[in-house]
Amino acid sequence: MGLRLKNLTITILLPWISVCVGSVEYITGRVNETVLLPCHFDSRNSNIKELVITWQLPETNRVVHSFYEELDHPEYQAEEYKGRTQLFLSECIRGNATLQIMSLILADSGEYICFVHTDDRNDRQTHLVNLNVTEPDNNEVDSEAKSTTSLYVTLLLVTPFVLGLIICFRMKQKKKHLVMANTSKMTSCMCYNSPGMDMLWWIQNTA
Structure with missing residues (x-):
């Protein structure tokens, strides 16, 4: 002051x-x-x-x-x-x-x-x-300028890396959801076409 x-x-x-x-x-x-x-x-x-x-x-x-x-x-x-x-x-x-x-x-x-x-x-x-x-002081001005430059460089280097991680995470999450959805469909089809289900339907309709 x-x-x-x-x-x-x-x-x-x-x-x-x-x-x-x-x-x-x-x-x-x-x-x-x-x-x-x-x-x-x-x-x-x-x-x-x-x-x-x-x-x-x-x-x-x-x-x-x-x-x-x-x-x-x-x-x-x-x-x-x-x-x-x-x-x-x-x-x-x-x-x-x-x-x-x-x-x-x-x-x-x-x-x-x-x-x-x-x-x-x-x-x-x-x-x-x-x-x-x-x-x-010139030294202080130079120091502040260097600090600012270092900050910009760090942001330029780190930002793409962070964005890449976010994109990879979202792609993995999307892929995981697709695999779960496909697995669910396959399970439904197997249950519908199983011999046990056919036998149960024949007993119920012939009784």
Whole structure:
């Protein structure tokens, strides 16, 4: 999902407010995978009805995810993140505003800042995360390709064999039924034409 590397203490300046961020978490993800951007806050005075969570890109102020009035608000979300982000609402009231980003692309690399407002309007908490998105390792790609190729080859080799077994089984079953049917007919004919049956018929008709 993601890899935390280390913490740094920095201060950043946004156009509308000066924010002192105690630490930066470094997260690594891979293209097409899912990553979690952590954000934890003091939830002692939090009220889900008043809770406001905003994830933004500090360099451009673009909104990555917006939550308030107990709802997500994709109408304020940057186009490139629509349908790819998610908060865990059941965890928000517990002080966890971690953001999930799915189907990562290289352009997702960069800094993300999490703003949390609780029911106290003066209580504004922030958390900064640096995300680095990388391409999958060539060795892993080659390994997956080899595994897929091996699977296809196995299916191509095994499928005709399995079909052959099924056909042979059905032919044997059909042959067995034919033999049983022919045996039954022969037994019926022998019983009908046996001397004992002729004698019984003569006794019954001459008595």
